[in-house]
Amino acid sequence: MSLNLQSDVSLKAFNSFGVDVRARLFAEAHDDEDAREALSLAAQRNVPLLVIGGGSNLLLTRDVEALVLRMASRGIRILSEDGEQVLVEAEAGEPWHPFVQWSLAQGLNGLENLSLIPGTVGAAPMQNIGAYGVEIKDLFAGLTALDRQTGELRDFTTEECAFAYRDSLFKREVGRWLILRVRFRLSRLASLRLDYGPVRQRLVEMGIEVPTATDVSQAICAIRSEKLPNPVELGNAGSFFKNPVVPFGLAERIRAEHADLVSYPAGDGLSKLAAGWLIERAGWKGFREGDAGVHRLQALVLVNYGQATGTQLLQLAQRIQADIRARFGVELEIEPNVL
Numbered sequence: 377m378s379l380n381l382q383s384d385v386s387l388k389a390f391n392s393f394g395v396d397v398r399a400r401l402f403a404e405a406h407d408d409e410d411a412r413e414a415l416s417l418a419a420q421r422n423v424p425l426l427v428i429g430g431g432s433n434l435l436l437t438r439d440v441e442a443l444v445l446r447m448a449s450r451g452i453r454i455l456s457e458d459g460e461q462v463l464v465e466a467e468a469g470e471p472w473h474p475f476v477q478w479s480l481a482q483g484l485n486g487l488e489n490l491s492l493i494p495g496t497v498g499a500a501p502m503q504n505i506g507a508y509g510v511e512i513k514d515l516f517a518g519l520t521a522l523d524r525q526t527g528e529l530r531d532f533t534t535e536e537c538a539f540a541y542r543d544s545l546f547k548r549e550v551g552r553w554l555i556l557r558v559r560f561r562l563s564r565l566a567s568l569r570l571d572y573g574p575v576r577q578r579l580v581e582m583g584i585e586v587p588t589a590t591d592v593s594q595a596i597c598a599i600r601s602e603k604l605p606n607p608v609e610l611g612n613a614g615s616f617f618k619n620p621v622v623p624f625g626l627a628e629r630i631r632a633e634h635a636d637l638v639s640y641p642a643g644d645g646l647s648k649l650a651a652g653w654l655i656e657r658a659g660w661k662g663f664r665e666g667d668a669g670v671h672r673l674q675a676l677v678l679v680n681y682g683q684a685t686g687t688q689l690l691q692l693a694q695r696i697q698a699d700i701r702a703r704f705g706v707e708l709e710i711e712p713n714v715l
């Protein structure tokens with residue numbers, strides 16, 4: 377029994393919004409045994425178990441009457457190599473970006489577009505993290521999770537995870553699965569994705585004609601650093617809303633009034649709209665009330681200037697949702713988990 381169980385712990389350092397709420401109980405899991413022990417302790421004490429990774433996709437609106445378990449398990453390994461294909465496994469508590477850097481340092485390609493995303497390996501499949509034209513489902517090769525109902529381990533294939541845009545089985549079956557480790561199929565050969573947004577242009581500006589995966593990673597780090605606030609300096613949870621998928625007809629009605637609307641075809645007569653564009657056009661970019669605000673460079677990101685509470689941030693989000701609904705007839709869905 378190695379779990380260090382603490383009572384009444386501030387979660388300020390464990391959520392990237394920097395919201396200061398307290399957890400009734402708190403522990404860190406360094407291995408599978410710790411996770412199992414936390415499961416049974418929560419049951420014994422009759423409190424829910426809340427599992428967190430980097431806390432970078434989380435909005436806490438009040439004290440947490442639960443056992444908060446931070447996944448802190450570490451370890452990265454190459455499981456097998458087959459020609460240029462390499463199967464890699466990482467423990468849930470590995471921080472995401474250092475894992476991406478590790479893979480690039482091994483000469484393994486695939487994760488470069490997902491550079492500088494906050495959070496942990498174990499949290500990445502929850503919302504199928506994605507950026508610059510790549511989602512983790514594209515590199516995913518399986519994961520092992522603990523079934524919180526039966527205490528048994530289960531391996532999931534890509535199909536079983538039911539990945540979709542910022543969505544997965546694990547997000548839908550909240551509280552059922554505790555992700556312990558994740559596997560990725562990476563490649564010794566580079567097959568770079570440069571088409572999304574400003575990636576190619578940035579490489580040109582960097583003077584790189586024939587980019588490597590490491591070059592792409594550096595370009596993406598530069599792009600992200602310019603637009604997205606560093607949570608260490610300014611509390612935030614990345615994009616606060618999903619880009620809404622709407623019927624093509626609605627997108628075209630908005631475009632008839634706003635020729636510069638940013639949208640992408642989403643198949644089946646649907647269009648995906650840039651929520652950042654909608655929010656900026658509605659005048660919210662740079663808005664601040666107290667310590668809750670909308671980032672001045674990226675309207676999709678809500679920020680905590682210091683002492684904002686989760687409720688204040690949520691209320692700001694709800695005002696934005698109501699305004700976007702009234703102006704454009706579009707429903708914005710909140711992206712992080714709100715507790």
Ligand code: EPU
Nearest residue numbers: 507508573614615617618619638650652653656674675676
């Ligand atoms: N835009 C605006 N105003 C803004 C922000 C964006 O007009 O304030 C426009 C941009 O000009 C651009 C379009 O919206 O034409 C898209 O912007 P951007 O490329 O910055 O991407 P995004 O749609 O705002 C999504 C992801 C990000 C991811 C980037 C790059 C979601 C919810 N967000 O943002 O993911 O890094 O694309 O792939 O899908 C996250 O999920 O936390 C996240 C940061």
